[in-house]
Structure formats: C-alpha cells, structure tokens
Amino acid sequence: MIEITEQLATQHPNGKNVYVFTLKNGSGTEATVTNYGAIIMSIKVRKSDGTFNDIVLGFDTPAEYWSGEYLKNYPYYGAAIGRYANRINHAAITIDEKNYPLNSTNPGYQLHGGVEGFDKKVWDKMSATDGHVVLQYKSPDGEEGYPGNLTVQIIFSLNEDNEFSYEYRATTDQPTAVNITHHSYFNLNNGKGRIDQQHLRIHASHYLEQDANYCTTGNVLPVKGTRNDFSNWNETGNIENPEQGIDISYPLDNPGIHQVAAEAWCDEEAVKLEVYTTEPLVHLYNSYGSPEIKGKNGQQYTAFSAFCFETQVHPNAINIPSFPNTILHPGEVYQTKTTYRLTEKD
Known part of the structure; x- marks a missing residue:
C-alpha cells in the first residue's frame, strides 16, 4: 500500500497555493514532489540502519525554488522542462510551413522551453490517491512563442518494487512542438560532495554532435574512442x-x-539507480x-555535485528532419514514461 501525504506548504507570489506531496512505500522509500514546477524535491532510499539516502539535489521548502539567489544562476533542480527540452537553435521553429519565433533564453537559441517554462509554473492539483499524484498545467497559445493551447498532465507514482515513475500526457488544439523532460540532479552519496567517482553507464554507442552553442547539428557520431563514451561503466572524473x-x-x-537506458552507482552507498524510459534518448549533464x-540538509552544492539523466526526444529535432518527430497535432495524445528503479548494490 502506497501512502500519500499532502501538505499546503505556502503561497506562490502569484497567489496560487503550493503543495508538497510525499509518496511512501512499505519498505520506507519516499519521494516528495511539489506542484510548483512539478519539481521532484527528494527521493529517499531507506537504508538497513534506518537512515535515508536522499539521491537528488534540491531544497527543503518550495519557496527556495523561486528565491532570488537561486534564480540568479538557475540550474532547474528537479523540475518539469517544457514545452521543449534542451536547446532549439536560432530560437525558432517551423510547423506546416509557418515560422514561429520563440523567446530566446540565450543568444542564438532557446533553452528548456523559454524564459518562463513549465519549471516556473504552479501546476493545478488534480488528484493524490491510489499511489499516484496527478498535476496539470494549461499552457496558452503563444506562450514562449509556441502555437496552440497545450494541456499537460504529469503523473508521479511509486510502487513496492522501489520504482518511482513520472508520466507526461499532453493534448493540443493546434499543431505544436512538444518534447518534455524532467531535470533531476542525482548524487547517490546522499547529495554529498562531487560525483567525479560515481559510476555511470548509458546504453548508447553513439552521441549527437553539437555546435559551439551546444545545439545539435544532425550528425550522429560513435562514442568509441571519445571522451563521451559511457557505453560501459565509466566515471566522469576519469574522462x-x-x-x-x-x-x-x-x-x-x-x-x-x-530496457535499461542508463544506470549509476557509487562506492560510498549501496544504492544503484536504473533508468527505464519510452523516450529514444538520454541527455547526460554532469553539472559542471x-x-x-x-x-537541503545543509549541503553545499557546487559544480560537479550531481549528474542528470534527462530522457527526451533528440534536442533540436523540430529543426532537423532526420531526427524523430516532435510535432503534436489536434486529436493526438503525447505520452511518455520514465522510471527510476532503486536497488541495493552488491
């Protein structure tokens, strides 16, 4: 039986209520999420001595996620990323031969859905029962430059097998571009120190070439013989x-x-993370x-404090015909699922 607790935490400056939801299974594993930014605030694995290993970075309270200090150099801790994850080159898209300029976040591209993407929205609370927390956001036509009214739901769930999942579902009333991810920052050593020696693996023999702005070019290159090779166990500090x-x-x-898409473990703690997803790609960021x-917990975060396994469709796919389709049409349902499976490392 999955226990869900719900707490009214605070009020956002826009006047909307901000809630915190905690899902807990019989073995004591907990996941805490909030409707501000659909943020995953914590994933706590209960250890044999009764203490917890919290494997994602973040803050103790929702209000810290919109503090001025945090937003100055904003890393998107644990947040929903949309409408479009990663970088769109030239901050423009074309759908049905019509060009749509997007709000630029950086010179030459748009990052993570725009200046105020899904990560900064207060999502509506739909339900918190039967082991699931359902949140919804209605993105209006023209928001950040994207066409169409987009209704998005995220469904968080936890089961007794220590599998924490999120699912996205979205519909639109006009053709639009959709490529949503989640931006959890993992540190399997209870969020402490750097992750240079944590062991990572991504089940991929190729990577996407990028230009000087980290926008994908359309070229797909082999990882073998490059610093980007995580097809076998590797450590980011060893590249x-x-x-x-x-x-x-x-x-x-x-x-x-x-299929296992990506996995990780560390020497200091016995936990192992496995990532499963319906998405065709994993983006690795080592928080440099x-x-x-x-x-949270008084931890001082710095560069290299965590790694991200961002599941998504190929970045900039909307501008590269050889990449998978990211256009959603009326009558279609956008649907993806990603699962974090937590096991004890031998």
Missing part, C-alpha cells in the same frame, strides 16, 4: 579534460520502457556549470 564537463545527448541503442548554493 579526458574532466573540468570541461559533459552536456551530451545519447540516442539509445535499444529504446523501450523494458552549476552554481555554489546551499541546498
């Missing part, structure tokens, strides 16, 4: 020029919800550009 960081997209060799800021 060539590790301080340059990693911000790379990996199309999966065998995509599908029943993250700011110094104090997070």
